[in-house]
Amino acid sequence: MNYENILVQQENGLGTITINRPKKLNALNKATITELHQAFDALNKDASTKVIIITGSGEKAFVAGADISEFADFSVAQGAELAKNGQDILFDFVANLSTPVIAAVNGFALGGGLELAMAAHFRVASDNAKMGLPEVSLGVIPGYGGTQRLPQLVGKGKAMEMVMTAGMIGAEEAKECGLVNHVTTQEELLPLAHKIAGKIMRNSSVAIGHAIKAINDNYTDGTNGFETEITQFGICFGTDDFKEGTTAFLEKRKAAFPGK
Numbered sequence: 621m622n623y624e625n626i627l628v629q630q631e632n633g634l635g636t637i638t639i640n641r642p643k644k645l646n647a648l649n650k651a652t653i654t655e656l657h658q659a660f661d662a663l664n665k666d667a668s669t670k671v672i673i674i675t676g677s678g679e680k681a682f683v684a685g686a687d688i689s690e691f692a693d694f695s696v697a698q699g700a701e702l703a704k705n706g707q708d709i710l711f712d713f714v715a716n717l718s719t720p721v722i723a724a725v726n727g728f729a730l731g732g733g734l735e736l737a738m739a740a741h742f743r744v745a746s747d748n749a750k751m752g753l754p755e756v757s758l759g760v761i762p763g764y765g766g767t768q769r770l771p772q773l774v775g776k777g778k779a780m781e782m783v784m785t786a787g788m789i790g791a792e793e794a795k796e797c798g799l800v801n802h803v804t805t806q807e808e809l810l811p812l813a814h815k816i817a818g819k820i821m822r823n824s825s826v827a828i829g830h831a832i833k834a835i836n837d838n839y840t841d842g843t844n845g846f847e848t849e850i851t852q853f854g855i856c857f858g859t860d861d862f863k864e865g866t867t868a869f870l871e872k873r874k875a876a877f878p879g880k
């Protein structure tokens with residue numbers, strides 16, 4: 621597939637999506653959101669993809685937010701539709717993928733940019749990264765899941781302060797409050813993400829997909845995560861990966877998971 625706003629690579633089980641609008645600090649316009657949906661969907665459907673990394677091009681930004689120029693004159697209905705469509709096709713979509721998604725935050729991650737990083741399953745950041753939800757400074761609130769995912773990650777009080785002040789926090793503070801898992805230099809950011817991806821790839825991709833669902837159901841209205849865990853745990857017993865994992869352990873060898 622040819623994309624205009626993103627770059628997609630797939631090599632040795634690792635899919636990498638790079639948002640490629642550096643002159644606009646990788647701001648998420650409608651076309652980019654659509655392309656991101658298509659790329660995530662295609663990589664997730666390809667069973668050979670074991671991990672997906674999402675990052676931004678250039679040295680300055682992961683994503684500096686939703687593209688403000690596109691919605692400045694929207695009506696109430698158009699505003700609501702913008703948030704709903706974005707959540708449906710990108711932010712919730714990514715959060716619920718069965719393939720693990722790591723956000724490599726390589727600079728500004730603001731507004732929709734931080735919301736995209738938070739929709740990923742976890743985050744690593746470079747030491748120049750700056751993160752925040754500045755929407756109230758524009759007279760609007762986060763609309764791509766930020767009011768829900770930020771408190772889940774950093775706690776309610778810290779999220780309230782970040783949203784109300786519209787301020788940015790640096791990478792170390794983001795690590796201290798649980799927003800990112802690791803901080804490194806800009807040069808080492810992708811190598812670090814690859815190293816973590818490598819550790820993930822050694823395990824059963826099928827089991828990882830079930831684990832993502834069970835963890836997410838702790839945060840999903842109307843579902844009981846413990847019940848999901850019981851169901852998903854049971855399903856694993858019917859998979860080839862489970863047979864291979866347990867057999868390999870008992871035979872004292874490394875598992876070669878078929879991914880089924």
Ligand code: COA
Nearest residue numbers: 643644645647684685686687688689728730731732754755
């Ligand atoms: N939407 C649209 N365009 C954006 C953008 C966004 N969210 N963020 C940056 N850009 C554009 C700028 O308009 C500028 O375009 P231009 O060169 O055509 O004028 C270009 O990206 C570079 O940004 P600039 O502001 O000149 O860089 P800077 O280093 O001075 O400042 C930021 C960087 C991130 C502090 C600043 O761009 C900013 O505040 N962006 C908006 C952040 C935001 O509010 N995001 C939430 C949106 S809901």
